[in-house]
Amino acid sequence: MKKMTLALLSGGVSSEREVSLNSGNQVFQALDKEKYEVLRYDPKYDLGRLVADARNIDVALIILHGSYGEDGTVQGLLELLNIPYQGSGVLGSAAAMNKIVSKKLYEKEGLLVPLYQVYHNSEVIDPKACCDTIGLPLVVKPAEGGSSIGMSIVWDEKDINVALTHAFSHDRTIVVEKYIKGIELTGAVIGNDNPKPFPLIEIIPGENYTFFDYTAKYTPGATQEICPARIDDNLSEKARQYAVKAHQTLCCKGYSRTDMILNPEGDIYVLETNTIPGMTPTSLFPQAAEAGGYSFSQLLDKLIELGIHEHRRGREHK
DSSP states (O other), X not given: OOOEEXXXXXXXXXXXXXXXXXXXXXXXXXXXXXXXXXEEEOTTTOHHHHHHHGGGOOEEEEXXXXXXXXXXXXXXXXXXXXXXXXXXXXXXXHHXXXXXXXXXXXXXXXXXXXXXXXXXXXXXXXXHHHXXXXXXXXXXXXXXXXXTTTXXXXXXXXGHHHHHHHHHTTOSEEEEEEOOOSEEEEEEXXXXXXXXXXXXXXXXXXXXXXXXXXXXXHSTTSEEEESSOSSOHHHHHHHHHHHHHHHHHTTOOSEEEEEEEEOTTSOEXXXXXXXXXXXXXXXXXXXXXXXXTOOHHHHHHHHHHHXXXXXXXXXXXX
């Protein structure tokens, strides 16, 4: 059987570049070389080469995180080049990347989200009013981006200005939301029109971390990840269906991973949806997929298959 020519994109120009490069290296190792001729591209340097090679590429794997990779821009380029790719298209990628847009869509579909306010860097922000409106503790984060970069938890009003400055250093628009104390959960979903949830993962940051921040995410041993999550079966199923609903609400395709908080009263709050979750063998999505019966290599095959199927179907109607 003729090998499929696969473009593997990793690196890019966002603040999550190093995470993307690491994921790309591990995806490269896991891809079945009997099935794929793998060509590697770093969008920071290789977009011209990608365009030049486009007619010879059968499919792309986008292992990019953050701006200019996970937000629909690279997806749009691949659409123009007529290259199938895994995961969400331009619309789903853009909607999920913007926390304000995604929250509004979640709310419209009846998903519970923490109380929040939106601020722009052109505004004069009164720290006391900000804290009074949301209530302490609160979470401050950029409107776009991932890996908890630019995010802070504020426990005291005197610390709000530092948190605002930190978030604004990563984005012109930020979100301030109520901190929800509870069990951190993440729900992985796979599929196009009829997505299926994998077993939930419970996330327990180490005692040195107040939340699942960048360091807790990427430092080996810093966080305990338990799959399936140790919660009541009914709540587990509810959270899994929330992940599916979030995926569909944002027009996602292929796969996604939605982060949630289960509070002590049994309420499940949806935080955000990742359209290109971390893709090393020990990342959260592959862990959930393994619990659902997919090895890392099989998972990559499935995502490629879903991407090609969605591309073919889309071209039939254009």
